[in-house]
Amino acid sequence: MAGDSDKPLDESKSYMGIPEAQFVEDVDTFMKKEDNANAQDVIKRLDEQLNKYKFMEVHLQARRKKLKSQIPDIKSSLQIVKEMKTRKDTAEVIETRFLLSDQVYMKANIPPTDRVCLWLGANVMLEYGLEDAEGLLSKNLGNATKNLTQVDHDLDFLRNQITTTEVTMARIYNWDVKRRRAQKAAAEDKSKGRGRGRGRDLAREMNFE
Numbered sequence: 001m002a003g004d005s006d007k008p009l010d011e012s013k014s015y016m017g018i019p020e021a022q023f024v025e026d027v028d029t030f031m032k033k034e035d036n037a038n039a040q041d042v043i044k045r046l047d048e049q050l051n052k053y054k055f056m057e058v059h060l061q062a063r064r065k066k067l068k069s070q071i072p073d074i075k076s077s078l079q080i081v082k083e084m085k086t087r088k089d090t091a092e093v094i095e096t097r098f099l100l101s102d103q104v105y106m107k108a109n110i111p112p113t114d115r116v117c118l119w120l121g122a123n124v125m126l127e128y129g130l131e132d133a134e135g136l137l138s139k140n141l142g143n144a145t146k147n148l149t150q151v152d153h154d155l156d157f158l159r160n161q162i163t164t165t166e167v168t169m170a171r172i173y174n175w176d177v178k179r180r181r182a183q184k185a186a187a188e189d190k191s192k193g194r195g196r197g198r199g200r201d202l203a204r205e206m207n208f209e
Contacts, residue, residue: 014157015150018056021049021161024168027175039176043169050165057158060151067148074144078137081116085130088114 012020024030036042080096087094094110116133117125128136 014154016056016060016154018053018154018157018161021053021164022168023164024171027171031172031175039172039179042172043176046165046169046172050162050169053158053162053165057155057162060155060158064148064151064155067144067151071141071144071148074137074141077118078134078141081130081133081137084110084113084116085134088112088130 030036031039083094090112096108096110097105098108100106114130115127116130117127118133119125
């Protein structure tokens with residue numbers, strides 16, 4: 001992630017380095033810029049940016065869902081390892097249930113041991129001592145919790161950028177509508193003025209005759 005991920009960010013920044021949407025205070029001044037000569041082109045450019053924001057939002061929502069499901073599993077594994085540590089020097093058997101498939105569990109008895117196997121992902125399992133396993137799971141839990149906090153922050157940041165972009169698009173659209181109406185009214189007034197001028201000229205010619 002971009003920046004120092006250990007430091008909390010304010011609402012105007014993103015951990016992923018998501019660009020901030022420009023808030024347009026004065027539409028007239030904004031549209032006078034060289035790159036903004038055509039309102040439709042500006043709206044199209046903003047719409048492309050809006051679609052990128054929405055794509056990133058979908059990506060972050062999927063990542064948040066994955067982290068929300070991982071954290072309880074890590075906590076459960078860490079709790080089991082800690083329980084195994086407390087009983088490794090005794091003859092007491094740990095009674096538990098393990099998951100065979102969705103909603104199907106089987107009862108199991110775990111004898112005292114100082115070793116445990118952990119899934120690392122990608123169909124990889126490694127054996128660890130209980131101390132190492134506890135350290136690894138604690139580290140993974142801390143990272144997952146921190147990542148979830150950062151994803152939540154970036155989702156809030158993204159929603160603000162989406163809102164800002166949509167408001168800017170609406171303001172530029174309304175500005176363009178008003179501009180077109182003003183141009184149309186000015187053209188009609190000019191046309192009426194020319195018509196009245198021709199009428200006066202014709203009246204003078206008729207009086208002269």
